[in-house]
Amino acid sequence: MLALNQTTAYAIITLGLLDEPQGNPRHVEEISRVTGIPKAYLAKLVYRLRLKGFVTTRRGYRGGVTLARPAQEIPLLEVAEAMTGRPFSAPCLLGLRICGDSATCPLNRFWSKTIEQLRNGLMRATLADASDLRCIASARRLRDQGIAKMSSNSIEDASKLASFLPGEEGDDFIEGRST
Numbered sequence: 001m002l003a004l005n006q007t008t009a010y011a012i013i014t015l016g017l018l019d020e021p022q023g024n025p026r027h028v029e030e031i032s033r034v035t036g037i038p039k040a041y042l043a044k045l046v047y048r049l050r051l052k053g054f055v056t057t058r059r060g061y062r063g064g065v066t067l068a069r070p071a072q073e074i075p076l077l078e079v080a081e082a083m084t085g086r087p088f089s090a091p092c093l094l095g096l097r098i099c100g101d102s103a104t105c106p107l108n109r110f111w112s113k114t115i116e117q118l119r120n121g122l123m124r125a126t127l128a129d130a131s132d133l134r135c136i137a138s139a140r141r142l143r144d145q146g147i148a149k150m151s152s153n154s155i156e157d158a159s160k161l162a163s164f165l166p167g168e169e170g171d172d173f174i175e176g177r178s179t
Helices: 006-017 028-035 039-051 076-084 108-124 127-133 136-145 153-162
Strands: 055-058 064-067
Touching: 006 028, 006 039, 006 076, 006 127, 028 039, 028 064, 039 055, 076 108, 076 127
Parallel strands: none
Antiparallel strands: 055 064
16 A cells, blocks of 8 residues: 555665675676666666765776765665655545545545654664665565575675565565555
């Protein structure tokens, strides 16, 4: 029902796998292989992330992608709004086209308050918080496909997390799809 769009989810997953500004750069191919994000889509996403100031990129053998600033300085709300190009919001809970005040929608006050709480939570939560959680879907993919680990501890942690994962149910929510 209420979920971040796929591009935003991919952006958070990708950013969560990157090292801090002076860390080891990661290649797009490497990130694509681990996350399952199509390489061409990921390349375009990394380009957008660079334009928005989230990552720095370097070409060549020692090149790759790193965070442009520390993960604890990047609020998830900033990533979400940068990827969608608009302020974070959600459609009317009842599906009404006009939902601007309590006179037109009986749930407007409740929904507006709920969205504001979610918005505030996304503003407080940083990329560092999200990368501590690791993406369960990516961890499962890593485990199931037996993909070689990257040298980053975050990938090793994701692989360890996969051993504690529940069955396939719940993947729709985690991967941002609605059932």
